[in-house]
Amino acid sequence: MSLSIVIAAFSLVIQRNYKRMLAYSSIEHTGLICVGLALGPLGTFAAMLHLLNHTRWRSR
Amino acid sequence: MMFFLAGRVLHRYGTTEISRVSGLLQDHAVDGGLFAAGVLAVVGLPPFGLFISEFALFRAGFAAGRPWLMGLVLALLAVAFVSMIGHLNRMLYGAPTAGVTVGEGSAWPLIRSAPACVALVVLGLTLPAPLQALLTRIVEIVER
Numbered sequence: 001m002s003l004s005i006v007i008a009a010f011s012l013v014i015q016r017n018y019k020r021m022l023a024y025s026s027i028e029h030t031g032l033i034c035v036g037l038a039l040g041p042l043g044t045f046a047a048m049l050h051l052l053n054h055t056r057w058r059s060r
Numbered sequence: 061m062m063f064f065l066a067g068r069v070l071h072r073y074g075t076t077e078i079s080r081v082s083g084l085l086q087d088h089a090v091d092g093g094l095f096a097a098g099v100l101a102v103v104g105l106p107p108f109g110l111f112i113s114e115f116a117l118f119r120a121g122f123a124a125g126r127p128w129l130m131g132l133v134l135a136l137l138a139v140a141f142v143s144m145i146g147h148l149n150r151m152l153y154g155a156p157t158a159g160v161t162v163g164e165g166s167a168w169p170l171i172r173s174a175p176a177c178v179a180l181v182v183l184g185l186t187l188p189a190p191l192q193a194l195l196t197r198i199v200e201i202v203e204r
Contacts, residue, residue, distance in 0.1 A: 002129070002132065002133060002136075005133060005136045005137075006136060008140070009136040009137070009139040009140045009143075010139065012139070012140050012143045012144060012147075013139060013143040015078070015143070015147065016077055016078055016079060017076045017077060017078065018066060018069070018076060018077075018078050018081065018147065018151065019063070019066050019070070019076045020076075021078070021144065021147055022062050022063060022066055022102075025102050025140065025144065028136075028137075028140055029102070029110075032114070032117065032133065032137075035117070035121070035129070035133060036117045036120065036121075037202075039117075039120045039121050039124045039126065040120065040124050040203075041199050041203050042116075042119070042120035042123055042124070043117065043120035043121065043124060044198070044199045044202050044203060045116070045120070045195055045196070045198075045199050046113055046116035046117035046119075046120050047117065048195050048198050048199070049109075049112070049113040049116060049183075049187075049195060050110070050113035050114065050116075050117060052109075052113075052183070052191075053108075053109035053110045053112075053113050053180065053183055054102075054110065056061070056109070056176045056179045056180050056183070057061060057062060057098065057101055057102055057108075057110060057176070057180060058061070058062060058063060059061070059063070059176070
């Protein structure tokens, strides 16, 4: 689950394309949501809130 | 909001290469400003909702007794933070790109991402009671 954060974080470092940069940051945040879901009730709450925030950020 | 803005930048500059976009803030102040705000939001700076939810997530992680996992995730977020701020810096400042029309065509189409912007800031400042009830219900269902 945190593998997607690892891949996304290092892909962001070498990124030369701004649309891909945004896409990789979405992958990173998806990894973060998965980590949250593994952390019990408090983590699930935070993950759901993060999901909502991130979809608002991504789409209009 | 962000992919819409990225599309607008692509339309202006005709490229998705970070190195070929510069002086965004000078040429297109509204687009550039919103793009900067969006990137600052996604790297987890207040007053946006993403800051609050990331903070809650880390608090949950430490409360669940997983300091090493959270430390690793925090380090990776720091890597993402530095690289994204660096890319943003290259796009916003510098000499304006030659051959690009200076000034915004019209900033009005951006009004359609206003609800997303408002929602992000509002969620960064407060958690409305109905939303909290909804999230608590989701947690009850998931943890059953």
